[in-house]
Amino acid sequence: MQAAARDTLIGLAARTPLLAGADVLTFVDIDSMLRRVYGKQKQGIGFGHAKVGGYEMRLRGYHPLIATLSTPLCAPVVAATRLRSGNAGSSRGAASMIAETITTARACGATGEIVLRADSAFYAKTVISTCRRHRVRFSVTARIDAKIRAACDSIGDDQWIDIRYPQAVWDDDEQR
Template sequence: MKSSHSPAATFAAFDDRNLLAHGGLAPAVRLAERCGLPSLIRERVRLAGTDNGAGARPDAKVMSLVMAMLAGTDSIDDTAVLRHGAMHRAFTGMRAPSTLGSFLRAFTWGHVRQLQSAARAFTCALTGHCNLLPGGDQVVCLDIDSKVKQVYGAAKQGAEHGYTKVRGLHFQIVIASTPLVAPVIVAERLRKGSAGSAKGAASLIAEAIRTVRAMGATGMVVVRADSAFFSHKVVAT
């Protein structure tokens, strides 16, 4: 392990070929495999006709991204952490940051929906291993909200100025919880930064309801939201 003592930056580099910096990823990856995440990606995510082979082996690329996020990365360049030291001995099929970047940039709206479909199926399968919604036979609360995450760079796809007056990515999210468990993300959607808070909320809530039912929740479902979401469409859903 090397450490930089430059006045401009200090960092640790796990570059010894026998050193495993993120061994804790092993049980998480094994759980994902047991719940069928790679096979779900192969079945449902198809980036046909993309340039430079960006759509090849989507299962390996999604698993690489999941592993990188579990390791604490927050940018494409940071996914290089998967290629340090002895990581290649513990995990196979990891992709380089440039490959992962090309993969993500090839996504269209339809491809995102394919990935979300796989994610919902995975969450339902995960419930069988982790009991994500104990108490779901009594009541499940679904909370929906939106947020604008500020980003930098004019080329960032989907980023616009919205009600926060900053350039950002505007996402909508639904979490499920019961009195016995911490919240679990069950539905999400990314919109343009200029979208209204409640745009598309009715269909997202419908997806969330179907998901928690598929997860085994048989009790009452209570949807909670702030006043921005009070509309006939949302109430009807």
């Protein structure tokens, strides 16, 4: 099914401006989610952690992994999906899926820069090395652990550089 979906996306991108601007910049976003199921006899389900109403809960369900492609000029399109049991870790299978998605992006006309964006669940050596191997830039949120906190604390106040957001929303209360 995934191969058929990939071939359909590539064919569609060849015939329509599905990924307008991919010759300059393409984003690959990867994320996982837990989707609850209720029947005890469903194949492939497992208990996974989820936050419901701010509380950590263990829910029975599936844990799909989804990757999308987008550009600054177009809306995201689903490039790859994988269905996993609820107890799968978020980053399980992510590196190979990222490699597959990058290949799909290039087949869809992404000749410009490709940037992977992911949350801290994908902060793993395999994910970073996959990005480097495929020569894509990446923005992966790092978990705040003891090593990261120590590294941040070692940076002097005069060494921090403010990020300028050219199309930022103005906050009247904070005057910034």
